[in-house]
Amino acid sequence: MFVGGEVLQAWWHWAQAIIPEPERESGLRELKQFLSAFTELSPLDITLRRFRPQIRLKLPLADLQERWQRRWQERVPLQYLIGTVHWHDLELVVTPSVLIPRPETEELLEVVAATVPPWQQQGHWLDLGTGSGAIAIGLARLFAAAQVHAVDCSPEALEVTRINIEKYALGDRVHCYVGSWFTPLTHLQGQVQGIVSNPPYIPTRLVATLQPEVQYHEPPLALDGGADGLQAIRQIVETAPEYLQPQGWLFMELMATQGEAVAALAMATQAYERVEILHDLSGHDRFLLAQAV
Ligand SMILES: C[S@@+](CC[C@H](N)C(=O)[O-])C[C@H]1O[C@@H](n2cnc3c(N)ncnc32)[C@H](O)[C@@H]1O
Structure with missing residues (x-):
């Protein structure tokens, strides 16, 4: 499924805004990781806001929203939300x-x-x-x-x-x-x-x-x-x-x-x-x- 670049841009603003202030820096790093795990965007694309007109999503935007909310409301670790972790030279399912x-x-x-x-x-x-x-x-x-x-x-x-x-x-x-x-x-x-x-x-x-x-x-x-x-x-x-x-x-x-x-x-x-x-x-x-x- 695809989402328009502008829609994703708006989602990004919402997602940034719900990061608790004391965790802003690490939260933004996590947000980049989160978004690049569910799109074809690299963390660098995200840093530079290179949101193309149409971006492929691995999950519906509503699901991304629900997961990102769980990160902060329930304190679910990012790796469980993404489902994988980079460890040593491996990418493991968790x-x-x-x-x-x-x-x-x-x-x-x-x-x-x-x-x-x-x-x-x-x-x-x-x-x-x-x-x-x-x-x-x-x-x-x-x-x-x-x-x-x-x-x-x-x-x-x-x-x-x-x-x-x-x-x-x-x-x-x-x-x-x-x-x-x-x-x-x-x-x-x-x-x-x-x-x-x-x-x-x-x-x-x-x-x-x-x-x-x-x-x-x-x-x-x-x-x-x-x-x-x-x-x-x-x-x-x-x-x-x-x-x-x-x-x-x-x-x-x-x-x-x-x-x-x-x-x-x-x-x-x-x-x-x-x-x-x-x-x-x-x-x-x-x-x-x-x-x-
Ligand atoms: C600290 S985790 C380590 C997991 C993994 N080896 C790692 O380093 O990421 C400890 C693991 O020991 C398992 N465990 C706890 N008690 C155990 C037991 N009596 N016999 C075998 N495994 C046990 C837990 O289920 C858990 O997966």
Whole structure:
């Protein structure tokens, strides 16, 4: 369907006007992204208001209006309204059943790529708590000879994972399992080269302090890490050695305040010969790197 340039211009003025004043700058960036996702206009066309006489729309203008209103009235994250997110070198489908993958997790993948020597970039790799499949798909593309096993306890999340796996034609190398952490993977005990996970790590009491976009719209299962935030992390750190080959790797994303506690958990197992907490680009403790004995 098409819309006249002048009609879209008028829509643009309305859409700008409903952005709350304190969020004007970021809201305008989002508006450009939003409009370019549903039209053939590039963000530059939009910045320069190069609205042609007739512009093709992917949705009726009334639907765009309704979605843009939900962005500000209900604080629905932009990525859920658009239905996709650019993450690492991927464009992933996202729905409210999955966490919107974050820039820190792109860094996690970079840490994996920079750490694992070529001889270990094959065999079985796990993504525990896969959500959109971001880590699993990223891993499979980095390590072309690896088989990646992606686990999530949410069947709705795994429907999205599967869509993304198909999008990148990785069905022969990325395998999905419904279940809790290692439970569906017992056939891989002792055979895994590496585990990468971004588990839920927010302490329960802090979930209610998160920004409304996260608190009300992202899946609670993806956020809530139990009373101390370490429930999932503890389980993964303690069980991983049963699955890893000698010298196998565990990489995990953490909350900035959890580095010391997580390093202590890993060392207490005596199952890792190397345990490090790495910083993210903002200088916060963010990643566990552990190598099995
Ligand atoms: C923080 S999200 C990470 C999603 C994705 N890996 C990413 O980085 O964008 C945590 C994921 O763990 C999943 N999860 C929570 N508890 C789980 C459990 N007991 N077993 C398996 N997955 C679980 C959630 O459904 C969610 O998809």
